[in-house]
Amino acid sequence: MSLSDTPDEAASAIFDHNSHPHEEHHQSHHSHPSALSHLHTDPTATVVAVVEPLDEYKALDKKTSPSTVSKSDALPLASPPSSASPPSSFHATRRPVQKGFWKKRLTIHPGFEGDPREELSRFQKGLILFVISQAGCLGGFSSTIYFPSLVQIAEDLHASRTAINASVSLFILFIGISPLVTSSLSDRFKIRRVIYICFTIIFAAASLGGGFSTSATGLTLARVFQAVGAGGSSVLGAGTYPEEQGTSMGLMFLGQYLGPVLGPPIGGILADAFGWQSTFFFMAIVSIVVVIELFFFLPETYREEPKDVLAAMEEKGEATQGEDLTPRKNPRFNPFQSVLLLKYPVVLLASIETGMVFALMFSIETIAPVLFTNFYNLNETKVGLTYLGAGAGAILGSVLGGKMSDLSLRRGRAKNGGELLLEDRLSFATWIAGFAIVPLGALVFGWGAQRHLSIAAPIIGFAIYNFGMGLVLSAGAAYLVNCIPGQGSSATAAANFLKMVLAFIFSLIAQIIIDHVGYGSYGIIQAAINIVCTALFYLVKLKGTSMRESAVRKEQALSS
Template identity: 40%
Template sequence: MESQEKGADQPHQQYPPPRQTSAWRRFVRSRLPLKPAVDEDPRLLSNRTKGVILGLLGLCACTPGFSSTIYFPGLPMITEGLNAPPIATTLTAALFVLFMGIAPGFWASISDHYHVRRCLLMFSMLIFAVASLGSAVMTNIWGLVVLRCVQSIGSSCGQSVGAGVIADCYPLEKRGAAFGKYFFGVFFGPLLGPIIGGFLIMSNDGWRATFWFCVALGLFAALMVWMFLPETYRDNARFDLELPQTQKSDPTTKPEKAVQDQDQDLNDNDDTSVDRATVVSTTPPPPSPVTKKRRMNPFTPFLLLRHPFILLASLVGGVAFGSMFAVETIIPSLFEQKYNFNSWQTGLSYLGAGVGNLIGSLVGGKLSDRLLLRARKQRGRAMVEDRLTMNIWPCIVLFMPFGLLLFGWMLEFNKSVWAAIIGFGCVTFGMNQIMSSTSAYLVDATPGIGASVTAAANFVRMLIACALTLAANPMVASIGPGYTTVLLAALAWAAAILLLILKIYGERLRHWSGY
């Protein structure tokens, strides 16, 4: 009794509270896995999350175009400072563009084979930052050429894997607007680069300041991807085969009729035919037989070009992008010769193209999906070629050729620089809508391999851009800027014929290819 009273008088033993993991530590741990599980359909992510994803994709995808042009105003300084032959300086731009076409095929193969998106985007930005650091301290022109190739490899991941992420997160009838916003980042990079580069070159570091800026950009993009981009690889076989049941069901419905309705939902090409908000339970699909995984073939994306419909769409987009890049290449030397522009004035002259790109992104994004749904409604069935909507025809037949000719002949006769700037803006306005539509078409036509087919199209696009980059300045020196843009306008009209063939015979070509 006495002992009990003593025990009662003693204070209760205090145990330390269990250690709780801080929110920051949990967040860091959640970002460490290279291949996190995707438990929720990426298409059910909130609009806010999808907006963040698009912003990060645009940030990664802008780096190749941005870094390819940021040093354009300083090309004469590089030639003089490194005692470089003119051909070597040209190769720093041409080979960069060539590797922008080759490298995405390897990134896409890795992404589709290992079912990853996020870690590739992060590592590619780190490669880009390291190569930019080497370029900033390089003292040999041929070393700079090699590092520019590595820089291109690192920056090019976003242009193929980014398209795969959009296919993961957006159903077919909403991809047009998503691609419009995404390509705004892709194309705004090469137009913003010379503007920033023109001012950076005026610093004490000269042209090297442009590469120091790329170091900071690459590290910033890698950090943002690591912190805010979720893994989005969508297992279509898993998420598309889950049969939803809605809250309201008719008790008089026969089982056979319910099965038929579910089969009809599966056969429907419209991804939004089921209201996801009313889903209360799902019937898991039967386990699929285990199949041996194929070995990764990095050349698989390039083999897709054997299909005519993929090759035609790639050529159309390639001509549009290559024409824009050719004009970008000849602007620094021509504006210096014709209008006595210095580096920062040359950089500011790209603002007109940026405005054209912005307007093209906004207009094309809104029109593409709306015209797609209208064409489906009029026909009564879905057809992938509906993605080649009416807005791209005036772009490829009128806006791009008119802009090219206005730009070239204003420079030929040494007329108003503002007219030349407006002409280049017309080119980018049309190019953005053509690229968005053809890229969305390819992703829609080849479900499950969006990254690979985008890499194949990107290879053709960059190959054409590389050829036109190498030929642009010699053509201007030989026949003048006026007739150079006449040839580019003729290429645009030839691409319009290819686009018409794809529009009319695209369905037959897809069926012939097995799609």
């Protein structure tokens, strides 16, 4: 299953912020925290799963208490059937609330009874996936579509490169902040569909504003509101199992990169033929189409579990991995609450690695148009085509990295006698990518540009970098979403926020550094930073279990 940057999440499911995947618990004297929780995507994409796990809450419709539901009853349909079939009470389920066509679409909070993952047909899920994927691509698409015309924009608006780069940097900053706001709004008001539609409308209006901009300041403001609007597509939940999540994250990032890969070629052609303004008008048209599709084809799928059920399961300690079952009364609107998880070393170290490898990549994306225009004399169309190699590398790395991460986790589980240890996900490929592949790509790009070698050198170097980045991100993101039980959504949002802050900083200063030390030295700086951050991440491999246990104890103390 794929998605829409973005990226990217068999995948993560939008269907229910509080939908609960079920998997067999493996308990021992030392149990290791592991969770699959809600996923907030950075910057650009949404992924949807169509796995249909059985839900023990169905049993409650037959007056079955949580304590009577055995773990063997909670088998996912995606798993091979066992000799013991689920009890008949599992077949009892509530049906969606039936309303009129227009009433359902004009009601702000139509509600959904039952479990959207199971009530909706495969066709409905596929249609939702198709629509949400397009909404998720808007951020990634708009983040790069005007890159080939950055030089043209600077000349037309009589602005400095620093001023134009500010529009790039602020976009990536606010696309990291926006998901914090939209996810908090979703949790506060228990809605998802309206948020998708409203924020996509904001994106469409901002795109029109960008096309009519006559100054660097106006363009920058338009880009900020584009980023805010694109963040609405990050409101989603989860529905995969830990052993599948590396692949899910790989697919998430695959989707996230579809926008950035297609953006520059399309933007280059449009800018070359009709001027840079056409790239913004194109995004406005695309987003208006997405709004129409969201209105007609996206149902409201937010569903909150009954408070008494949640409390009962929490008391018995029967929360399945990845579920946040703590009932919350009147949650305060605090979009930055999740960022506080960065105080835990396990979240901070993983976030530094995933954030830095992305941030340095984004800085290359920002400086590439100037390089290929000034040194290789390419027009906007050809500049856009140079990004295809980087996109191909990222897609290949994400898919392979996710699968290798899942394989490593399954092998580790077998060696541990069936016990799931999240650190096993961080496979040998992750360290090869962080210590060797990514630095190699940075050096090839930097020195290829510095020596004015064949244009193939920086293109291949950027592709190598992105391949290694895909390997790192797919494993690192899957680790983050599970590292603190019940806090997967918050941990992912915190990591995404740090990633975008770092991308904002490096995209703003990259050209300044290059103007002072050159492309080759900047490649050395990138390689060195990546090696140091990977070494910090390796501490998670060595000490992650104890760090996670400490974080869980502190979170439990705060919630008690």
